[in-house]
Amino acid sequence: MIQKTAILVVSFAMVLTACGGDSATDDTSSDTGLAVTSTDGEELFKRTVLANNGGCIACHSLTPDKVLVGPSLADIGATAATRIPGTSARDYLLQSITDPDAFLVEGFDPGRMPGNWTDGLSTEQITAIVDYMLTLGTS
Template structure:
């Protein structure tokens, strides 16, 4: 067995070797950044840089109301007009802290076997009007969004985000319904 004095010398030698290794690794100084020139400031002008020219006369006709995703308003009742294109955006991207519907739902009827947490919403415009007697397609979809436990599709359990009715405005919900009616 070695004496404590020899062990102490070995420990000291190891400490010095480790310190020397660390000093060698960190000996290079940190690089200094070269100074950069300031970006020039552009003074504002009173003249616009572009002008708008109207080349055609405005179309004064009233567009036909459809549920097609055209960006035009769709009458939803109660004086609310919905935009299916905006609803498409809400469906795929969400808004106001609410997750997008596409997180759990697919909309392609040609992919019935694709895994989804929620039912496939392809063909919703046809199915929604016949799900619950006395409910229009719009009412059925609205109720399903604001109170997800009201109607559960066969084979699915209650797993829908419960706060769409709180986080989405009446306009958001109307836009989403208009989009779903295009499917």
């Protein structure tokens, strides 16, 4: 119980930090997915439309083992490091966004996950999404 409370407090502090500065409050583009300006990784991840594609959450659930179009990412912060021997969790997650077919999760076909994220998202935004995914399943 004490541990859970501590996690909550830490998460809240992280949210507060993430909301500091020029966050997405004046971003009117969330409906179209065009000209994305937010740099909040969790918020970007959870958009249903993102950078002219269906958003991450449209294909990836955060419920363990629940497959939508792609695998559940409920534990990806923990499993990413185990996917490609010698590749860190961060590098694997970055590659999974910029070059989705380079490594295929067992049981999934190539060509389903869009590979054009860098057309609509900045390096900073992609890094923020990776940072968010690194937190999933690790607490």
